[in-house]
Every structure is written in structure tokens, then in C-alpha cells.
Amino acid sequence: MTPATATPPRARTGWRTLRSLFATPTSTVGVVIVGVFLLLAAIGPLVVPYQPNEQLLTARSQPPSLEHWFGTDRLGRDVFSRVVAGARDIFLLAGGGTALAVLLGTLTGLMAPTLGGWWDEITFRLYDTLLALPALLLALLILGTIGPSRSSVLFVIAIAYTPIVARVVRSVVLSVKTRDWVAAARLQGESLVWIVFREILPSVLPALAVESALRFSYAIFLVASLGFLGVGVQPPAPDWGLMVAEARNYVFTTPWTLAFPAAAISLLVIAVNLAADGLGRALQGETR
């Protein structure tokens, strides 16, 4: 048999999951595109030719060319530089908000059904109330109250998606907590914290990973929508949604100022979805 030390099974599992992400062409495409966007977000500002808010008064409303790959807008700002700079914002806001929602949703989704009774009842009635409102409406409501800013966008995403993540976690917890190995742990006198985090949480992870990826793609959309409506990130920040909003009046004169940020939104959302599909398949293979 294979001689193994104490850690390899976990490491090998992670490696296999990573490799099976590339098992189908569609998920490979998704993962690669997300990777490119991530790279741009990380190092983009170092490589772009212009500052995102730099106005080239001599080169306003230029169509795409070798000089300006995506053209310039009517204030003479380089669209390519702005799209790249917007990637960082999207990852910070959508990613950060999603991370917050996943954290809160996982904690409450694990604890409430395990504690049961009133805890479960109160937490999830509250979540149901939040879920009854469409995410965009909820966001407008909150932003209208606390005023638009980057941190309020983060906060809004967390509020909008925590209930959804918690619901997914709860459904897995409910099916896992009656399993025999959980009963065996109780017979060993294990504490509630041990049972929740060591016996139940690992079974939740596959569903959680897929849900997180999906939430992220919705969050990208939400950030862009809020920017477009003017209640999210404020001008002159290079936000994709904001760029689309600013460009929509000039769609016939400078269509490229609209097309490239809009394409960036769609491409990233589609890519994240494809990657999430692959992730789901990979993790499902792991747990049979």
C-alpha cells in the first residue's frame, strides 16, 4: 500500500479538486477568464498606459486604435485603462461583500439549526423577511438610508446575500445532523462547537463553495447595477456600471465607451458561472 504521513490525504484531495476544475472545456474557459480578470485587477494599474481619470484633451472621443485599444470617452479618458482599473473595484466590492455574506451565512446557517428551537425560528424568519424583497430593491432601500459609498455597497451585498447562503448551509446541516457519525460524536461527549465545525462543516463545504461562486457572480451584477443607477460607486471612479450609465447617452456617437465596460461585466459574470459549474462537478466527484 502507499506509505503516507498524516497530512497527504487532504493535500492530495485539494490537488485533485483543482485538476478536475479543468476537466471540461467549458469550466476551463471559465477558470481561465476569471484568472485573467484577477491578474488584471492585481497588476493592471501598473501596466495600463494611462491613469484611469487622466483626461487627454487632445484625444477626446477617439475610436479604438493602437494607441487607445478601447478608444477614449468624450472627456478624453482611455477606456481600456478605466476598464482595467474597474476590475480591481469589482473584485474588492463584489468579492469582499460575498466573503462577508458567506462568513455570516455559514455561521448562522450552522448554528441556528444545530441549536434548534427559537434560535432557528427567529434567525430564519428574519432571513425570510429579507429574502421577500428583491436584492436590488433592498439595496436601494439601504443605500437611500445610509447614503452611497464604497463601504455601504459592501454592506448591502452582505445583507442581501447572507440569508441565501444561510439557507443553503442550513439545508445541508439538517440532513447531516441526523447522520450516525454525529450521534457517535455526541456519545463521545463532544462539545457543540466540535460537532458543528469538525463533524458537520466539512460536509457543507462543497455546496458552500459552489454557492459562494454563484453569489459572487450575482454580486458583480449588483455592484454594476448600483453604479448604473447612480447609488453605488460615485463618479469619477472607473466603475463598470457607472461607465455604462455615463456612456448610454452617446451610444450612437461613441459606442465603444458603452460596449467595452458592458462586455467586461457580461464576460466576468459568465466566466464565474462556468467556473462555478466546474467547481460543483469537481467537488461532487470528490464526495461521490
Added chain:
Amino acid sequence: MTTPSGLHVHELDVTYSTAPGTLPTVRRATLHVPRGRTVGLVGESGSGKSTLALALLRALPENGRISHGHVTLDDVDLTRLDPEALRAIWRNQVRLVPQDPLPAMNPAQRVGSQLAEALEPEDPRKADRAAIDAVLTNVGLPDPRRIKRAYPFELSGGQQQRVMIAMALLGAPSLLVMDEPTTNLDVTTEAAILDLIRDRVRSDDTAVLYVSHSLGVIASLCDDVHVLYAGEIVESAPVEAIYERPLHPYTAGLLAAVPRLDGRGARHPLRAIPGRIPEPGARPDGCSFAPRCPIATPQCHAEVPTLTERDDGRAVACHRADEIAAGTIDPLSQADADGERTPPRPVPLLEARYVSKTYARPSLRPFSRTSRPGVHALRDVSLDVPRDATLGLVGESGSGKSTFARVLVGLEPADDGTVSLEASPVPARLKDRPRALLERLQMVFQSSDEALPPHRTVHSILARPLTRLAGIPAHEVDGHVTRLLEAVNLPPDYATRQPRALSGGERQRVAIARAFASQPDLILFDESVSGLDVSVQASVLNLLDTLQRRHRTGYLFIGHDLAVVAHLADEIAVLYLGTLLERAPTARLLAPPYHPYTEALLAAVPRPDPHAKPVRPPLEGDLPSPSDVPPGCPFATRCPRPLGPTCDDEPPPLRANAAGDHQVRCHIPLDELEAMQSPLVDARDGSA
């Protein structure tokens, strides 16, 4: 024969293409199922029997392929049919009864319309309703109108399987394949289904192939038997001949692994077949069975034996078949026989008194304060669990036996009654129990899939109770884990594995090791072997016996199969709808007087002997709903020996014999019961 009819399988090879490569799963399988006969196909899990069954219907999964050989059904070569012609065969000529009926039915369609579709696939509306009603009545579903209106999930497991059989019988198929149709059922339901197959499925023109892992079931049903091992047929013979004298050591091993009832209260070790079936693609050179065979020779490890037909018409693939046939060698020669053991006088370790448990069911109407009648899981059950001995607890699903175990260990608090361990009371709730008490009571659960947390290694699973309950210091844990694994006959390097890398039997061994880690006084086994193959089950039962003798641990062993429970138990208690019906030392329980329910259970045990076709007092109907228990005797609705209104109206008394060690809850006095019953367990039965 000039026109061979029925099913012919000729030198069939089946391969699966998987990521690591092509796996040859069935090799050169040849068998014949004539019309009007029932042929058994037997083997352990992983022997390829289901693959073979699916292959001959050409219903393999996408990555499966028939790579060699032919399957002919009434002279039509199924392997050469195009999809259109194959569909016509599926529609009109073959039927499959699967192991698990529920997934095989459409959950959103009423049973009636599914039956109509089985009869008239083209236009279900034209289906002959009278014919459907007749078939339903024929399979023992006396109220066809109710059944037809029901959705599949509204039926009990036994009823679902009856519906599947009814569906299979509609349209008079030429070939009927049954893939372990009774494995998931209670023993009394199994007996009824087997009766049904024996009496009504056999007709003059249906060829029946019955797939099972248990020779016990095959014996009572089939005319011929084919034994499959690692994808190869190793022995083919008429059923009587196989039971009389198995010629292949594997067949002999399978036969010896079936627990039997006998008058001595059993407890002689079962013969388990060591090791497990090689994976397809990792078969050893020579005979596939050689690594597990007690009489293997160097020739067996080098040369592949071929299935050769013998003068007596039997066929066997074994180099030493002639010696076995001549009786010069015992095919089980090295199998262990630990010798008899004298049961110690049971001293009560744990006493349960008048334990009751009712599950409340909330009302279906919102805001209504009246709740629906609760489910009575346990009603005033009093039982002593002995020290260093085994109490067997027998009952069908819904009898409350699992609830009783969960109440004892504290997973469910009882509503009423007391539990005490060595005369000191035990708190009802788990969180009120001190750690010293948890250490003394442990439990092994039913499902090997759920027994172990899937994300941790065996080492971590076993180390936890060692440090937490047994107080082993961290630097000694590794040695203790190794010792625990050795105690359950697993190699020490299994410590690094995760549960999914283990077989069902191995997982259950780890679960047993975990229960023993804290050196408990009492371990509860809740159907812990019923999900295992019969050969694996035998080795686990032997292991439990050895461990009990070594550690002097008390067992409460819960099961639905009396033969298995009687094998291990010193005393047996019978539970029905939460009520204790009978309790006695094993030998006494297996002899009259029986409680009429015990009598029915005993009669239902399948015997691995084609000559034993006992008259069974039929157990009519299903278990009544535990929320609506009959007011008098709980068993009155199904009792084959009813007295009349007394049984329906008055709860029966718990009668005891003169010695006080045999209790029966029945209106009929013990001596009258004894007079009207004949022994159902033959003392010679177990010594065959």
C-alpha cells in the same frame, strides 16, 4: 434440443471504461435460463452479478460494453439488435425487478397509470383495467382500487416491491430478471415476497433469473444456481446438488457463512471467507479465488481453472474439484472453529423499567393547538441487559427497537420509566450524563455509509475517543490506534485512510473499534450487520464474539433477522409495536411454546436448504401504524392464532414459565400454546 428457448448467455465479456483504463468486469459468463425455470445467480458485492444482469438485458450504463459473446432470448441475438428492435424487446418481452423499488417508479404518477403504461406502452388509456386489478390481487394487494390511486411513496416497502412484481408480470414477459428484490425488506415481508415469487411468478413460459448474495434465499426459490466470483462463473449446478455437496471452495464458504437457527442456541462460530473480492483489473494470476481459498495449491496460483462440465451435469472451475467431489478433501478445512462456549449466567448490568416514548406530531393545521395522535414508539418496556453476555432484541422496522437503544444511550430521552446502570439511575438526557458514564455505554449504528465522518482519517476517528473518554496521553495514542485496528482485524496502515477508501465491512469494523476504544461495559449494536453481505456479516459476527470474550463486554444486539440475532445472543427479547411480546434464553425461545409472533418470525427465516420448505403461518398485512396501535393485543390484527374479541379489546398479560426465565405476552396460556405448536427449528438444521 433443437429449438432452445429461454435465455442463453454464451461466453459473455463485459468491460467498463473508466478513467484509469478498461475494467473487465464479467468474463466468459455462460448460462442458460430455460422458460418456466428459476435460475439463481449468487455472489458477494463486487462479484459482477448486477453487471451481468444488466448486460444480458443490454441495459448497461454508458461506459459499460459487451466486448465478447452473445445473449439470445428465444433465438433472437440481443447483442446484435439495433436500438429500435431492442426497445421492442424491452417493451414486450423482458422485465426487471430492482433491489430498490422506489427509485424505479415515477414519484409524480399514480401507481395505476404506471401499471397501465407497463401493460400498454403505446397508449396507456387502452390498458385492460380488469387485467391490472387481477394482477394486483394476484401479488397479494387485495385492494387494487386504493393501490392504483396511491403515489409510490404512500406505499410500504413491501407493497412497493409487490407493485414492481405486478408490473413485471403484466404482459407475460418471456424473461424476468430480479436483482435482489428482497434485500431491503423486513424478514417477514421478505418471506411473503419469496412465497409470492415461488407460487405465482413461476409460470410455464417465463424464464426467471434471480440475483442474490444469499444462498439462503436462492435455496428456497431456484431450480439451478450459478455462482459468480470476480466476474467469472465458478460453479453451476442444480440447487439440490449445490447444497448437498458444493464443489467449489467459494460456494462452500458462502454456504457456511449463512447463520442458521438450531436447537443449541447456536453460538458456534460462523465460517467467514477471509479477504475480499479482487477489483476488476487487479485480478491475481491463476484462479481469482486462490488468495482466499483455504485449499489453494501452487497450481491454483499459477493456472486459471476453466469451467468444465462434469459427468453428473454440473460445472465447476476448480483445480481440486475432483478431490472435493470424492470427499478426500474438505473445502473448508482451514476455516476457524473456535469451539463452543458456555454462556455465563447473566447478571444484569443495565436495567430498564417501564420505558415509554411517544413522538408528538404537530397538527397539520396552522395555529391549531390540538396535536395529532403521537407515535407510540415504546410502551412500558422493561428489560435487563446482562453483563458480559448478549441480549438480542428482535423486531420489524417500526417495532421501536432502535428507539429503545437510543433511549438507553441518551440520544433520545424517554417520556417515562427509568434506566439504571448497576443499580444507580442514569440521567435521561445525554447532556446530563457525566463523561465517566458515556465511557461505559457505547453504540454501533446500522448504516456503514453513515457510521464514520467522511472527511476524517481512521486515525483521527479512533484517536478522539481514546484521548477524550479513555484518557490516553497523546504520545501513546498511535500505539492504541494500531492495537484497536488489529483487534478488529484491519492492517495498521488503514489509519491513514479516509472512510471512503474502505469497504462497507471495513467501515463497520472501524465503527466497532471506535466503540471499544473507551473500554465500555456495554455496547449497543443497532442492526449493525444487516447491511453487509452474508460472508462479511459472518466475519463481523465472529469478530464480535471474539471481542466479547476478550474484553468481557455486554452486548445489546438489535436485528430483524432472528437467525443472525440467535447466533450471537444468550437471551432474546421480541418487540412488536413498542411492546415486549416475548423474552427467553435463546435455546428456550427457539422451542415451543412460542408467542404467535415469534412463531411467524421463525417460520419466515429463509433456510439454506432446498428440502426445507416449511409450512409458514402466513403473516397477513403490514405492521399497523404506530400512531394507531390496536387497543387490545398489539399483534391482534395479524395474529394467526386469534382467540376472538378478547384479543382485540384486552391487553394480554405477561405470562412466565415455572422457572421464571421465559415470558410471553399472550392471552393463550403457555401450556396451551405449547400443545398447539410444533418445533420450527430442527436441531439437526444447524449441523448440516
